[in-house]
Amino acid sequence: MKVLELKNVNKIYDGSEVHVHAVNNVTLEFQEAEFAAIVGPSGSGKTTLLNLIGGLDMPTSGKIIIDGSDLSGLKSSQLIDFRMRNIGFVFQAYNLIPVLTAKENVEFIMNLQKWSRKERDERTFELLKAVGLGDRMNSRPSKLSGGQQQRVAVARALASRPKFVLADEPTANLDSKSATTLLEIMEKLNHEEKITFIFSTHDARVVKMAHRVITLEDGSVVSDDIRE
Amino acid sequence: MSNYKIAWRNLWRNKRRTLITVASVFFAIFFALIMRSLQLGTYDHMFRNAIESYTGYLQIQHEDFWDNKIVDNTFSYTPELDQAIMSLENVTGTVPRFESFALASSGALTKGVLVMGVDPEKESLLSDIRGKLVKYKLNDNNIEALKNSEIPQETKKNLEIFRGNSYSSNSSLAIDFNIPDKDSSSILEIFRKYASFRNGYIKSGEPGVLIGDKLALYLKAGIGDTIVLLGQGYHGTTAAGKYRINGIVKLPAPDLDNKIVYLPYDVCQELYDAPGMLTSLAISIRENGDKKINSMIPEIRSKLDPQLKVMGWQEMNKLMINQMDADSKSGMIMIFILYLVIAFGVFGTVLMMTAERRREFGVLVAIGMQKSKLATVVTLEMILMGILGIASGIIAALPVIFYGYSHPIRFHGEMAKMYEDYGMEAIMPFLLPDMYILWQAIVVAIIVLIALVYPLRKITKMQVVDSLKA
Ligand SMILES: Nc1ncnc2c1ncn2[C@@H]1O[C@H](COP(=O)(O)OP(=O)(O)OP(=O)(O)O)[C@@H](O)[C@H]1O
Ligand SMILES: [Mg+2]
Numbered sequence: 001m002k003v004l005e006l007k008n009v010n011k012i013y014d015g016s017e018v019h020v021h022a023v024n025n026v027t028l029e030f031q032e033a034e035f036a037a038i039v040g041p042s043g044s045g046k047t048t049l050l051n052l053i054g055g056l057d058m059p060t061s062g063k064i065i066i067d068g069s070d071l072s073g074l075k076s077s078q079l080i081d082f083r084m085r086n087i088g089f090v091f092q093a094y095n096l097i098p099v100l101t102a103k104e105n106v107e108f109i110m111n112l113q114k115w116s117r118k119e120r121d122e123r124t125f126e127l128l129k130a131v132g133l134g135d136r137m138n139s140r141p142s143k144l145s146g147g148q149q150q151r152v153a154v155a156r157a158l159a160s161r162p163k164f165v166l167a168d169e170p171t172a173n174l175d176s177k178s179a180t181t182l183l184e185i186m187e188k189l190n191h192e193e194k195i196t197f198i199f200s201t202h203d204a205r206v207v208k209m210a211h212r213v214i215t216l217e218d219g220s221v222v223s224d225d226i227r228e
Numbered sequence: 229m230s231n232y233k234i235a236w237r238n239l240w241r242n243k244r245r246t247l248i249t250v251a252s253v254f255f256a257i258f259f260a261l262i263m264r265s266l267q268l269g270t271y272d273h274m275f276r277n278a279i280e281s282y283t284g285y286l287q288i289q290h291e292d293f294w295d296n297k298i299v300d301n302t303f304s305y306t307p308e309l310d311q312a313i314m315s316l317e318n319v320t321g322t323v324p325r326f327e328s329f330a331l332a333s334s335g336a337l338t339k340g341v342l343v344m345g346v347d348p349e350k351e352s353l354l355s356d357i358r359g360k361l362v363k364y365k366l367n368d369n370n371i372e373a374l375k376n377s378e379i380p381q382e383t384k385k386n387l388e389i390f391r392g393n394s395y396s397s398n399s400s401l402a403i404d405f406n407i408p409d410k411d412s413s414s415i416l417e418i419f420r421k422y423a424s425f426r427n428g429y430i431k432s433g434e435p436g437v438l439i440g441d442k443l444a445l446y447l448k449a450g451i452g453d454t455i456v457l458l459g460q461g462y463h464g465t466t467a468a469g470k471y472r473i474n475g476i477v478k479l480p481a482p483d484l485d486n487k488i489v490y491l492p493y494d495v496c497q498e499l500y501d502a503p504g505m506l507t508s509l510a511i512s513i514r515e516n517g518d519k520k521i522n523s524m525i526p527e528i529r530s531k532l533d534p535q536l537k538v539m540g541w542q543e544m545n546k547l548m549i550n551q552m553d554a555d556s557k558s559g560m561i562m563i564f565i566l567y568l569v570i571a572f573g574v575f576g577t578v579l580m581m582t583a584e585r586r587r588e589f590g591v592l593v594a595i596g597m598q599k600s601k602l603a604t605v606v607t608l609e610m611i612l613m614g615i616l617g618i619a620s621g622i623i624a625a626l627p628v629i630f631y632g633y634s635h636p637i638r639f640h641g642e643m644a645k646m647y648e649d650y651g652m653e654a655i656m657p658f659l660l661p662d663m664y665i666l667w668q669a670i671v672v673a674i675i676v677l678i679a680l681v682y683p684l685r686k687i688t689k690m691q692v693v694d695s696l697k698a
Contacts, residue, residue: 057693077598077599077600083596084595085596088595094588094591097591098241099238099241100234100237108597109595109596112601
């Protein structure tokens, strides 16, 4: 099943001093339960592309269709709502709300979606256990390592069963062991939950674990390999 | 996780900063309230003194008397007039007065005095002259006796400070000598034994007077002595009379205490050769709010002869009101400066908080928190901080105000003399909590709300992509 479709998407930064074609005529499709990496040199447009897909930024032209609906038709508050229901996010760092515990961070979106307490507790416990932090539920982010924080962020991104999860360089701030652990957890959850992951990375070992690798250069897709 | 709970935790993520901000609000509120309470309390006290011992809330006078206080500007006090006034709603009594100036002499000493002809009984509706009769006197003999008495050492130490003072009530004595409530009856008993002052009173038709404590001191006159009053009577006659001093009164306003002579008004009419005439008829009333008084003025006026007029206390104390107004404004400027300082403190906190959390705000909106909800959380944080500061400031100020109300600050020595030179009693009472508390709280609340504008604007205008880069 198709969860996401990009049709001739362009993003041009046209300021008084700069004119950058950050995303150049990108057309892509993602199916349910994909585990896809976006790679490319620095400045090739990975972050820009992920921001467009996540509805954090608007394309200059082209269409982004998620689960059948076109993002460009939404008002900003509707867009926020849409993100809450359909998209999970993992950022490079400082993902978590510092005053909330691991459990409360994971629950956050379920709370926004008004899940019942019982559902929330079950889902949170299940996810934190899955990311290996079942015993750190009540720790605040400042008491967790960088790798642990990213795992909580992955749990949070998955909490309300979004259509897909976007992760812009989730391992960039991690040592290689933590990076591999995080990727293994992401892969496992991708498999168990049947939720699509799209992540950008510079890390060759991370790229190796992806099932699909999309390569960008100067904003254009130069290759799109699906591996088994 | 409720908005409230998140806001509360956010408040404490930078404990020191929050505490400093709350403390600055606390001190501003605390000092503003104490200052305001003292200031308003002092005004209130002065008005009350002026009204209750002198002008009353309402007076009827001859239309020219206020500007030209001579015996010729008197009016005739008839039973019809009295009945007309008494029949009005809210009136509890009429208080006739005959007031003029005279020279008073006793022995070789002479002084200009204010002669107050009063009704010895009715006057109690307005100024409690009986309550102002001196009860204790700390003259040299009495102090000697007290020093050898069984009063506590602490109380003895104070005797020197208050040498020469007179007291018209147990409470003012107890305050000066710092006598704790539990010991007051035993200690006051000793004062009664060694420092009592025996006073008489005045009676209609009898040529006796009461004079102020300070005036008595000046004239070196005491109970049973005679004073001679000399003045100008009705239509240019000479007014002269000889009176026995029946009692000494201690008036709170020192400039009055220094020149007051009370005598029965019928005796006074005789002295000034103006039988049946009054300089003023004060009206005592039940409800004394400004609104009520202003509505009564035209009502009374309609019952009067055209050459009479009605004056309210505000009109009679206009000078004092203007002075207080000016003084009050200067006080408000002080408070304004105080608030300006804390406003900058609060703005600084808000600025830092917003800058620090830019990325966090971006993440929250990216993952699906509505900006309105984020704004609510930030608003709650600020409100909580404001409430903490305001409430703690009020809570800390209240006991001080209540204590200061029952134990007004009393000045001694040089400071007291300065006050008395200005004709004021040397005390600073507090005003009990009133609208002024609400006003201080509102002003601080407004400062906090203005400070909120900045983060709220930042949140509304935020571009998530930019915030995430921060
Ligand atoms: N707000 C902006 N205004 C102007 N140019 C921008 C803006 N954001 C990004 N760009 C430009 O768009 C291009 C793509 O940037 P992007 O951040 O998407 O690259 P990236 O592939 O994520 O790089 P990196 O691997 O370094 O993160 C770059 O040339 C960048 O300078
Ligand atoms: Mg990037």
